[in-house]
Amino acid sequence: MNRRSFLKTSAATAVVAGAGLPAFAADEPLKIGFIYVGPVGDMGWSYQHDQGRKAIEAEYGDKVKTSFIENVPEGPDAERALTQLALEGNKLIFATSFGFMDAVMNVAKKFPDVKFEHATGYKRADNVATYDAKFYQGRAIQGTIGGRMTKTNKIGYIGSFPIPEVYQGINAAYLAAKKVNPDVEMKVVWAYTWFDPAKEADAASALIADGVDVLLQHTDSTAPQAKAQEAGNVITFGQASDMSSFAPKPRVSSTIDNWAPYYVKRAGAVMDGTWKSEATWGGIDTGMVEIGEISDAVPADVKAEALQLKDDIAAGKAHPFTGPLNKQDGSAFLAEGEVATDEQLQSMTFYVEGITAEPPK
């Protein structure tokens, strides 16, 4: 046997070994794997996904066995980590960052009997489902509180990356704030990171120096909260996780990504054989977007107004993007009474009319 055919054979064996494993027997626990883009201790994005993992364990106990790899860079390392999880016998794998998308698709092709769940992506296959949360719903509530409470009429937003999810957030917050306070102005600083305390602190300082007294962040660290606390008269909102250590002020409320109900449901679906590939976009109604407690720093009437909006969104009576609504350049986006479709929102890469900031080129 020469080297070449040896390599071919062993490669083939690897593929067969991977693909040919028998479906898990009933008495064996379902192995579930996770990859996280950050450390589980980031107290934001990855932390919340890990809470979802723990919820699965709490729900199913011995019937499941979960494991995770943290700090996985997007790209080839993600592909290796996912393959590793599949080779270790995980039958359900959650890939919890947008940048894992192509890696998930590549690995899913090689392991057709493994189910993959990809957060925030748009590519699906028979064994790849996607899920995401309507974070913009939480932004509308933050905008309402911010618009009512600002004294300088300047709301600051730390953008992570110019992608639809972030545009939705900025626009939803602005529209809600403008509704209760027509003079409000939106300041945006792009940090070009999801998690970088130093950059986030810089962005927060710049916004505060610019006169902002309501600070919204689309990045995951608590650095902006700390900056706001230093400044004294600035209010903030927890992002991804509750960040309640900064309550009651500066943190007056939060949007919590609560993946737990979805993760528990999907793990259950694999166990009873009903798992199907689908695209889930959950909001306040499904519990995926949770509004953290509104603190006493918020006047009671504002709090009531915010909670009313929350209930209306959950019940489908209100939608943060309701026409008439124009884009920043003045062209029409939504007609009178029209509500933005999910497709329109998922490709949103523009500001709405009234925001004076330049979108990044």
Next chain:
Amino acid sequence: MITLVRRPTPSKLWTYATPLVAVIATMIAGGLLFSLLGKHPVEAIRVIFWEPLFGANASYFRGQLLVKAGPLILIAAGLAVGFRAGIWNIGAEGQYIMGALFAAWLALRIYPAESHWLFPAMIVLGALGGLLWALIPALLRVFFGTSEILVSLMLVYVAENLLAYMAFGPMKNPEGYGFPGSRNLQDYPSAYNHELIAGTGMHWGVVAALVAVIFTYVLMHRHIMGFRIRVAGEAPKAARFAGVMPARLVIFCLGLGGAFAGLAGMFEVAGPSGQITDSFNVGYGFTAIIVAFLGRLHPLGILLAGLLMALTYIGGDMAQLTLGLPSAAIQVFQGMLLFFLLAFDVLTNFRIRIGRAIA
């Protein structure tokens, strides 16, 4: 008072033994760290160093070892040449990005036309991108006497911002629903740096890394340029008498390191990564500096050091998965390797004298 006194002739044996001793010391200190974290130290070390090579799914991971080691070796081989001459290119990460951007630009520009010339042209552009980026610190040093250490490092951040700009702007996939990141070159046959033998991890970038090792070996040990480089590094004054032109040397060393780093970026973007995204670079350019020193700046040493470093990455992921070790502990473990290497290096070249310093 503790002072360090240079040894007149450092032991030859120790010069070559330090990497091994450093690895062993890292294993011991790392084992201690792991046991403090409540893990079985021997088991953790075994998972990191043994599992990827001989464990249950080794046939897959051995290939991944090459995928991970390829760019490290290719970049380190180029950097080592400069380091030998005392020219410190710290910005390989930026040159790696520029190589990838140049090559991806061409591929994305002529997409979806298929041509046999595309891949070779991308290789040329990849090398050129890295080369040009490295020439900036080289020329600034030659003409204005700036520090190539600072300039090359700062240019990494410039390159990173350019990368983000490209991923979110001009190179964004027009069919990507507004999401960042370019088309995936893995779906573009003419541009795809595919595995040469399926399942082995062997792609053109790995071949290039091996060629680079041989090339730099010949250059450093069989060619007059190598002699000049070594003289310049070891005895700068003597080098002038030997007719070494410092300006040319600076340009050559930085240019070579840049071209190799650019090539590594090109093979990565066309192959394992496939995409220009804002998180395309994962630190190969910086890790390669460790690899270069771990390999004693010698091409063969770098080959081994690159494989070892790749092993700690892959084994580190395994230890996370099977033992639940936090990834920070693995990073500390990798950091220890460089720390011990440098520490033992100091002891090889210097003696510790305790007592009053002699003026």
